[in-house]
Amino acid sequence: MSKFQALDLGLVVRGHGRHYIVEGSDGQRLVCHPRGKKSDAVVGDQVRFAESGDEGVIEAVEPRRNLLFRQDEWKTKSFAANLDQLLVLVAVEPVFSESQLTRSLIAAESAGIRMAIALNKTDLPGTEAARERLAPYRAMGLTVFEVALKADPEGSRATLAPWLAAQRSFVLGPSGTGKSTLINLIVQDAQAQVGEISQALNSGRHTTTTTQWYWTDDTRQTALIDSPGFQEFGLRQIPAADLWRYMPDLREHADCRFANCTHIHEPGCGVRTAVDQGLISASRYRIYGEILEELQRKAW
Numbered sequence: 099m100s101k102f103q104a105l106d107l108g109l110v111v112r113g114h115g116r117h118y119i120v121e122g123s124d125g126q127r128l129v130c131h132p133r134g135k136k137s138d139a140v141v142g143d144q145v146r147f148a149e150s151g152d153e154g155v156i157e158a159v160e161p162r163r164n165l166l167f168r169q170d171e172w173k174t175k176s177f178a179a180n181l182d183q184l185l186v187l188v189a190v191e192p193v194f195s196e197s198q199l200t201r202s203l204i205a206a207e208s209a210g211i212r213m214a215i216a217l218n219k220t221d222l223p224g225t226e227a228a229r230e231r232l233a234p235y236r237a238m239g240l241t242v243f244e245v246a247l248k249a250d251p252e253g254s255r256a257t258l259a260p261w262l263a264a265q266r267s268f269v270l271g272p273s274g275t276g277k278s279t280l281i282n283l284i285v286q287d288a289q290a291q292v293g294e295i296s297q298a299l300n301s302g303r304h305t306t307t308t309t310q311w312y313w314t315d316d317t318r319q320t321a322l323i324d325s326p327g328f329q330e331f332g333l334r335q336i337p338a339a340d341l342w343r344y345m346p347d348l349r350e351h352a353d354c355r356f357a358n359c360t361h362i363h364e365p366g367c368g369v370r371t372a373v374d375q376g377l378i379s380a381s382r383y384r385i386y387g388e389i390l391e392e393l394q395r396k397a398w
């Protein structure tokens with residue numbers, strides 16, 4: 099048992115450098131700083147904190163259930179901790195990168211976080227093409243919601259609300275797909291929540307550069323966690339030999355002659371056979387090869 103057991107338990111709802119906003123069990127929010135030099139708390143963490151005056155000190159971070167993060171060549175970037183699920187938001191326009199989509203799904207799969215995709219802007223003419231690009235994801239068992247957050251807000255809410263209810267959902271999506279529209283649709287007082295926190299952190303300018311926790315309403319049961327966009331999505335935390343295990347379609351066909359098959363050049367490879375038969379999409383297999391190469395390159 100930790101020596102901080104007697105302290106209040108709080109939820110990190112925003113982090114910015116060494117400044118954190120911690121929400122106590124009574125819903126009160128407090129600006130906190132970590133004790134000492136290290137500041138390794140992330141949004142979604144449960145922390146033990148002590149109030150001192152109108153600020154607080156984070157004494158300990160409780161063990162995490164999971165952590166969603168990416169690891170690029172030079173740095174590790176944590177998205178959030180203790181998540182129930184990931185919602186990847188893509189849109190008919192701008193055309194989404196399948197590589198980014200796949201990478202975020204692999205990160206969630208390897209962290210043990212359930213996931214779904216939402217395709218937005220289905221009021222636009224390119225919908226059929228986007229739907230086709232998402233067919234392999236449906237085929238591997240993922241839920242793919244179709245919404246038009248702006249064109250049909252009520253219908254979109256009805257589609258997403260049951261899945262989001264009573265869960266802590268992390269929302270990832272490239273810029274311009276409708277993330278702000280989603281947050282404003284689902285979260286009752288989104289602007290107020292951001293405003294209040296920015297004021298506390300004195301960082302009005304940074305509202306979109308850090309991860310933000312939203313409760314959808316006063317009952318504080320359902321949360322959406324929004325994060326700023328990013329360019330790179332490295333997966334260097336994953337051992338190259340394990341990559342295929344986090345891709346359900348490859349995993350399903352990884353019935354190979356060699357136990358340590360990389361599914362690239364070996365004879366008797368079930369994955370390559372499935373690609374040839376059209377059971378694994380060519381684009382997913384190509385993306386697998388690209389990521390694998392990245393992961394193998396780090397070995398030197």
Ligand SMILES: Nc1nc2c(ncn2[C@@H]2O[C@H](COP(=O)(O)OP(=O)(O)OP(=O)(O)O)[C@@H](O)[C@H]2O)c(=O)[nH]1
Nearest residue numbers: 219221246247248249272273274275276277278279
């Ligand atoms: N046609 C159509 N456009 C939509 C829909 N939902 C959102 N948009 C538009 O898409 C654009 C981007 O929406 P935002 O919600 O600002 O997207 P975002 O993902 O927050 O973008 P960033 O702020 O760049 O991260 C806006 O011009 C919206 O009006 C929709 O259902 N249909």
Ligand SMILES: [Zn+2]
Nearest residue numbers: 354359361367
């Ligand atoms: Zn193989």
